[in-house]
Amino acid sequence: MSNKLKGACLFAQSGGPTSVINASAYGVIKTALEAPEITKVYGAAHGITGTLHDTLYDLGEEDPAELKLLMNTPSSALGSCRYKIKEEKDLARILEIFKKYDIRYFFYNGGNDSMDTCLKVEGFLQKNNYDCRVIGVPKTIDNDLLGTDHCPGYGSAAKYIATSVAEVNRDAVVYDTGIIVIVEIMGRHSGWLTGASALAGFAGSPPDLIYMPEIPFDTEAFLKKAERIYKEKNSCLVAVSEGIRDSDGCFISEAKASATDGFGHEQLGGLAARLSNTVKQATGAKVRGIELSLLQRCGAHLASQTDIDEAFLAGKSAVEYALSGESGKMVAFERAAGAAGYKCEIMMLPLDVCANKEKKVPREWINEAGDYVEQAFIDYALPLVRGENTRTVENGLPRFANLKKIRAAAPSFPTGD
C-alpha cells in the first residue's frame, strides 16, 4: 500500500482558545495548502459542530498575508466549541460530510476532550472503511495533556501570568500601609498555570504563596501563613488556582451550584473575591483580589516566541505526519534530557494515551507544605516562556488576522473511495 492519499483536508479548533492556537492553525493551513496530495483546505466553523452543521470555509480563498497574521492572533480564528459528540448520530453525520467534501485528512486542535473526539471519529471512519487520516494537534493553557512534555498555549499563558504577577507585586508594595493581594489563576484540576507565577522571581518579584489544586487547601493554615508573611514584610502576594478544594474535595470558590459547560465541567470564578473577604476578616489587612480571567489566555501581545514557534511546528508536523501515513495520533513534544539548554522534539502519540486524561503537577515539584513550587518546576517552566514575539503593530495596537471565511461550495464529485 502506498502512503499517498489524495483528497481534501479539514481543520477545526476546539475548547478554550489560547494566545497561540492560531499559530497551530497557520502551521496546518500553510503546510496543507502547499501539499500536492491535498486538493482543498477547509476549516470548520466552531470546531466539530461546524462539521455537523456543514459550515465549512474554503481556506484556499484567504489572502496569504492575512493567514500569516494568524501567528500572532489570539483566540480561535475559526471559532470553537465545547461539544461532546453523540456517538452514533453525530459520527454518521461526520462521515456524510467527509464524503461530501472528500475529506481525507482531519486535523483537530484542542485539549483532552478534543482528543477524545478525534479518537471517536478515527475509530468510526475506520470501522466504515473510509480512508482518512486523523491527527490531533494539542493546545491548552492548562498544560494537562498526558504524554507530551507540555502543550502549546501553556508557555504564553505562563509568561503572561509571571509578568503580571511581577508587575502587580511591584505595584502592591508602593504604599507603606501594607496589603495582601490574592491573584486568581486559571486551572481547574492542575496547578501548571498557578505554579508559573513563581517565574515572577526572575523579575525580582515572586509571589509569597502558591496554592494549586493538587494539594487540598487548608484555609486555617493559609490564613496563619499569610498573616505571618504580611506582618514580616508588610505585604503578601498569594497566587491561587481557581480549582483549589478543601480536604473533602469541595471547591473553595463554592461555585458548585452554577452552570456547567457542555462537557459537564463546573464554571468556576469569583474565588479571588471570596478569599479576599476571608483574609480581610481574619487579618484586618487591606486585601485586593485580582482575577486574571480571560486576559491570561488571550494576551497574545505577551505570547512567548518559543510557544508560538512550537504551536506552528505542531500544526505543520501534524500535516507532514499525516501525509506520510500516520493516523490516530496526537502531535506531542519530548524534551531532550540532559541537553545543554532547552530542546524539544516532535513525536507522535496514540490518541488514547491522552484522550480524557489529565496530567497533574508531580507531587515532588511542590514543596512539602503545599504552598510553593520546587526548583524542578521552575526549571521545567522557564524555557517555555522565553522569547519575545515580533507581532505586527499598527497605530500602537495589534494587527490581527481578518479572515474572509468564504463558505465552501459543495464539490462536483463524489469521487469513489
Add this chain to the structure above:
Amino acid sequence: MSNKLKGACLFAQSGGPTSVINASAYGVIKTALEAPEITKVYGAAHGITGTLHDTLYDLGEEDPAELKLLMNTPSSALGSCRYKIKEEKDLARILEIFKKYDIRYFFYNGGNDSMDTCLKVEGFLQKNNYDCRVIGVPKTIDNDLLGTDHCPGYGSAAKYIATSVAEVNRDAVVYDTGIIVIVEIMGRHSGWLTGASALAGFAGSPPDLIYMPEIPFDTEAFLKKAERIYKEKNSCLVAVSEGIRDSDGCFISEAKASATDGFGHEQLGGLAARLSNTVKQATGAKVRGIELSLLQRCGAHLASQTDIDEAFLAGKSAVEYALSGESGKMVAFERAAGAAGYKCEIMMLPLDVCANKEKKVPREWINEAGDYVEQAFIDYALPLVRGENTRTVENGLPRFANLKKIRAAAPSFPTGD
C-alpha cells in the same frame, strides 16, 4: 538676583503609581545628578511622608545602569503615599527637614492632590523666606489633571486597556453560544481610561458600548441596548468605568459603605461582578465580568513608548526649569494644533490651576446617547498609545530596576540661607 541656586534636590512620588512614573523619576534624577548647582540628589521614601519621617535615600549612591532601568520599571520605585498634609504641623516639619539637608529643589511627582501638596509646601517655604524651587511633575493614569493636554501614565494605561479589550473581544466570540462581557476600567470621576477602550477598534475588535462617569448611568437603557446588540450579533462587549453613577449621583458599584483612602475618596470595585449579575438576570445570556484592576496601571510590558518618552521629558524639564529659576509650577503638555501628526510641547503651569481640580471628558466627545465616544476622543487618544517600548527582558521576563536605597546621612552643614 541671579538664577543660580546651589543646594540639594529632593524628589518624591505620590498617589497611585503608573507604568511610567519611574521614567519621570529617571528624568529628574539623571538631570539633577548632572547639574553642577545640585549638590545632592535625595529621594523620599513613600512620598511626602518620607520627608516627615526623615527617611531620605541618597540617589547618588545608585548604580547608573540600575537607574536607567527605571525607564521600564512600573510602580513607584521610591514608594508612594496617599497622605493629605496637616498644614501647620507638617509644613513646619518639612521646612525643618529641608533645612537639615539644605534642600533647594523639590520635585513632587503626582496627580491633582499631590499638586495641592506642592502648592502648600511652596507657599509655606516662601512665607518663611526659605529659598527653594518647587516643581510638580504630573502623573496619573486617570488623565484628569487640568491645564495639561494629557498626563504621563495615561497613554500606557490606555494602550493596555485597548489591547486587552481587543484580545478579550476576540476570545469572547469563539463559541457560538453567545456571551455578554463587562470590562470594568479604572476612573473615579472621569472616563478618559474607559473611553480609550474604543481604540480596540484599530485592532478590529472595538467594544460595543462605553459607559463613563461623565454621563449618569441608566440601568434600564443599558440593559435594553446590550440585549439588542447581543441578539443581533450573538455577543456584546461593554466597557464600563468603575465610577459610573445613577442620576441621583449614587455609584452603581454601591460600594459607598466601604473604606475610604487617606484623601477621603471611596474605594470602588466589584462593579463588573455586580453589573454582570444584573445583566445575567435580565437577559438570561452567559455573562462574564472582567476587572482590569491593578493590571492596567502597572502593565509596563505594554507601556507606550510615546508615554515613556514624555514621562522622562516631564522629569527632565522639571529640573531644567527649576534650574532656570521657575518655582510654584507644574510641568504640562501643550499639543500643537493643526500640526501634521502629533506634536506636544512642554509648558509651565501655575500649580493652583491644577491643584485639587479634575478634568472631565468634554461632553461633545461623548455621543448623544452617552454610550460611546466620538471621533474627536479617538483622535485625541490614539497618538498617546503609539510606540512599542524596548524594555530589557531576561529569561523571557522583565528586568526591573533594583535600587539600593541607601539612607541619606545627615549632612555636616547647615550652610546659611
